Amino acid sequence: MNINATLIGQAVAFFIFVMFCMKFVWPPVITALQERQKKIAEGLDAASRAARDLELAQEKAGQQLREAKAQAAEIIEQAKKRGTQIVDEAREQARVEADRVKAQAQAEIEQEINSVKDALRAQVGALAVGGAEKILGVSIDQNAHAELVSKLAAEI
Amino acid sequence: MAEQTASGYIQHHLQNLTFGKLPSGDWGFAHTAEQAKEMGFWAFHVDTLGWSVVLGLVFILIFRMAAKRATSGQPGGLQNFVEVMIEFVDGSVKDTFHGRNKLIAPLALTIFVWIFLMNLMDLIPVDFLPVLAQKITGNEHVFFRVVPTTDPNATLGMALSVFALIIFYSIKVKGIGGFVGELTLHPFGSKNIVVQALLIPVNFLLEFVTLVAKPISLALRLFGNMYAGELIFILIAVMFGSGMFLLSALGIALNWAWAVFHILIITLQAFIFMMLTIVYLSMAHEDNH
Numbered sequence: 101m102n103i104n105a106t107l108i109g110q111a112v113a114f115f116i117f118v119m120f121c122m123k124f125v126w127p128p129v130i131t132a133l134q135e136r137q138k139k140i141a142e143g144l145d146a147a148s149r150a151a152r153d154l155e156l157a158q159e160k161a162g163q164q165l166r167e168a169k170a171q172a173a174e175i176i177e178q179a180k181k182r183g184t185q186i187v188d189e190a191r192e193q194a195r196v197e198a199d200r201v202k203a204q205a206q207a208e209i210e211q212e213i214n215s216v217k218d219a220l221r222a223q224v225g226a227l228a229v230g231g232a233e234k235i236l237g238v239s240i241d242q243n244a245h246a247e248l249v250s251k252l253a254a255e256i
Numbered sequence: 257m258a259e260q261t262a263s264g265y266i267q268h269h270l271q272n273l274t275f276g277k278l279p280s281g282d283w284g285f286a287h288t289a290e291q292a293k294e295m296g297f298w299a300f301h302v303d304t305l306g307w308s309v310v311l312g313l314v315f316i317l318i319f320r321m322a323a324k325r326a327t328s329g330q331p332g333g334l335q336n337f338v339e340v341m342i343e344f345v346d347g348s349v350k351d352t353f354h355g356r357n358k359l360i361a362p363l364a365l366t367i368f369v370w371i372f373l374m375n376l377m378d379l380i381p382v383d384f385l386p387v388l389a390q391k392i393t394g395n396e397h398v399f400f401r402v403v404p405t406t407d408p409n410a411t412l413g414m415a416l417s418v419f420a421l422i423i424f425y426s427i428k429v430k431g432i433g434g435f436v437g438e439l440t441l442h443p444f445g446s447k448n449i450v451v452q453a454l455l456i457p458v459n460f461l462l463e464f465v466t467l468v469a470k471p472i473s474l475a476l477r478l479f480g481n482m483y484a485g486e487l488i489f490i491l492i493a494v495m496f497g498s499g500m501f502l503l504s505a506l507g508i509a510l511n512w513a514w515a516v517f518h519i520l521i522i523t524l525q526a527f528i529f530m531m532l533t534i535v536y537l538s539m540a541h542e543d544n545h
Contacts, residue, residue: 102274102292102293102295102299103297103408103409103412104274104276104295104296104297104298104300104301104302105297105298105406106272106297106300106301106305106410106413107409107410107412107413107416108300108411108413109300109305109307109413110304110308110404110412110413110414111408111414111416111417113305113308113309113413113414113467114366114370114413114414114417116368117275117312117315117316117370118359118362118363120316121316121319121362121363121365121366122322122358122359122362122363124323125316125319125365126322126323126324126361126362126363126365127323128323128324129319129322129326129335129338129339130342130346130495131326131327131328132327132331132335132339133328133339133342134325134371135328136328136331137327155447168489187532196356207392210380219317230398238510239531
């Protein structure tokens with residue numbers, strides 16, 4: 101219970117411990133604490149920013165999807181229209197071609213008929229002349245009766 | 257112990273292991289309380305110093321270990337504990353002390369943890385370590401007190417260090433003139449120079465007592481609480497020594513109850529010492545008295 105030099109020793113020990121604590125214990129821990137605080141604050145910031153970004157991206161994606169759908173519908177519509185148009189055109193072309201071919205064929209047939217008719221007429225004329233010759237027993241002057249013969253041929 | 261009287265047992269428990277100059281002129285350990293008293297001022301309580309240094313080293317090493325591995329990432333268990341302590345002390349300092357001083361917070365942390373550890377020694381059964389010391393030294397009568405804060409030297413040593421810091425920062429912040437003015441021009445002041453001159457001694461008496469009361473009350477509050485606590489533990493321990501079954505059983509219950517209550521006291525006393533140190537130093541930093 102005596103007051104003695106122990107208190108000096110205690111004061112010295114106290115001083116040394118405080119100095120050590122101030123130099124080697126306090127700064128690293130407090131720095132780590134402050135750094136962690138900063139990190140957490142940054143993390144929270146980043147999280148909220150990311151959430152906002154996500155919202156924006158979702159909105160943008162939705163808009164793009166809507167646009168794409170609209171575009172696709174438009175393209176399909178156009179394709180359908182173009183398809184009908186092509187079918188119509190083809191049909192028209194086919195019809196024109198068919199008409200053309202038919203007309204050509206008819207013209208050819210007409211021509212053939214005419215030429216056959218002419219040939220037939222000539223032959224009938226010749227036959228008639230031959231027949232008449234045989235009946236009359238004289239030759240008929242081709243030139244003198246040409247008019248008659250051709251008239252006859254035309255009547256056939 | 258059986259042949260000892262109760263008062264002899266108690267007195268033996270309250271005597272420090274003192275190292276100093278013996279009457280023969282040699283340096284050595286005092287064997288009786290009278291011898292320790294005769295050594296005068298230049299003697300050391302080896303048990304007090306030893307335990308306080310050991311406990312201080314425990315504090316320093318644990319906290320240094322955590323500080324060395326301190327990371328701003330995920331903290332481990334030890335770092336968590338150290339961070340909780342440091343944040344608690346830092347919060348207390350920031351609430352009270354508004355200046356910028358790198359010393360105050362580590363000082364407060366050291367005071368809190370160190371005093372807490374020294375007080376904690378009180379919870380070890382009173383006879384455990386002294387008997388161990390007796391067995392180790394082979395001396396049946398060796399004195400050994402394990403709670404440094406029950407030695408007024410330890411508490412005064414710390415309180416006087418704080419007092420030195422109070423004076424140092426008072427002078428550093430306010431200058432010598434400001435410090436002297438604070439001691440002499442308050443609380444009574446007058447515009448009249450003659451009256452003021454007459455008031456100076458009165459002011460000085462009041463302010464000086466206030467100033468000196470700070471370290472004394474700081475030291476004696478901690479010492480008184482811990483000394484009383486230890487004394488009660490010793491008195492309860494005397495009940496075991498009676499050898500009567502009923503008294504011993506009562507002693508066990510009392511010892512447990514007092515130990516539980518004491519956990520509160522040791523924490524509170526460490527906290528009070530720390531808070532008052534912060535308050536006193538913050539007052540030393542304030543210019544407007």
